[in-house]
Amino acid sequence: MNAVPRSWLYVPGHRDDRVAKALTAGADAVVVDLEDAVPAAQKDRARELTTALLDEHRPGGPQLWVRINPPGTEAGERDLAALAGRRADGVRVPRAEDPDAVRAVGDRLGLPMQLLLESARGLWRAHELAAAHGLVAGIGLGEADLAADLLVDRDEGLHWARGAVVVAARAAGLPSPVQSVWTDVGDLDGLRASSRTGRVTGFFGRSVVHPRQLGPVHEVYTPSPEERAAAERVVATAAAAAQRGESAVLDADGRFVDPAVVARARTVLDRAAPSDQPAPAPSSGETR
Structure with missing residues (x-):
């Protein structure tokens, strides 16, 4: 496995069957999602299954990360309470906007954090967020939410934002950002082309939502x-x-x-x- 993950496979935390498959799918990192992929009525189940997984997980295989619900929300606070004191390779923090909130998450969990910038406010404060805590391990874009907040086309309208997050990450001494998901699971050629563009413009690695996307992402992000x-x-x-x-x-x-x-x-x-x-x-x- 690469020391630097090329692929980050999202899997909904309330589906233990899919989590088991994700862990053996060949991804460099698996991100158990407690946020967008989990219906509100299933949040408690997702949290319980994820904490059990972390308690049982042993080294070896893909890195294991958790995407929590936004800090400051009821679901986010429950996530933090459940994850405190547990071991994971890190957490993804969605809708990151407030450096103080990032510091609170880092102090409470003591785990590496990847911050997802999904709003104009978050992108505007990218430099502050990147330097908010010693456990910030990376920053990246949540492109669907960001495009909606900026009222722009998700591709053409985000070129400048992608450049901005690359600059903010590198200025803070962080790794190159992880590229956001390609949502058209059936379009592997589009995924491959988009990933090539991401690599040459300062990104490394990509979040994916299906195992069939791993091959093209690994192809692009593995040095030949x-x-x-x-x-x-x-x-x-x-x-x-x-x-x-x-x-x-x-x-x-x-x-x-x-x-x-x-x-x-x-x-x-x-x-x-x-x-x-x-x-x-x-x-x-x-x-x-």
Whole structure:
């Protein structure tokens, strides 16, 4: 499995059958959803099943995250009470707008947090939110809600917002944001093309809502053997130059290698899988 997750598979927390399938679907991370995917009448069941899962979960397999309900809501407060003291790889915090609320979640749970910016207010305060707590592990967009709040087209109207969240994340020293979901589950070509655009514009990894989306996402967000080999050559060239007391040098192909180029090469290697794993086979099983 990659050290940096390429895929984040959402699964509704009230469906224990789908959660079990999601954990073996081949995702790098599974996000048990207590929020949008769970009907109001099923919130308590989702919470109970999720806490039981966390109590039983052992290391190995995909990372296990939980998307809570918005802090400050009754459901959100119940989520925090249930998760306090339990182990998870982290929580996703929806509708993040208030740095004080983020700090309260971090202090209460002591878990890494990914913040979802889903409103104009949240996007406007992205820089504050990214730096609100030492446990903020990432920020990203909830594009459907954000587009509705901004009164824009979800694709064309959010180009600038995507750039803004990339800048805010990197300025705060956070990882590249995780790309938002592609909702047309049947359009894998569209998912693949959109993911390529996301990768070249500063995102890494993608949230998905169905196992059949994992293959295209892993394909796009796994550095190719050629990319890895090129990165290894850059690092080796830089190491040899450093031994000669040089910080910038031309490589064997006449390309300029300086510290910025080396840093980019190391990022490629960090994101590469330690061993090649086959992409998950298309699945007809539902997870959401």
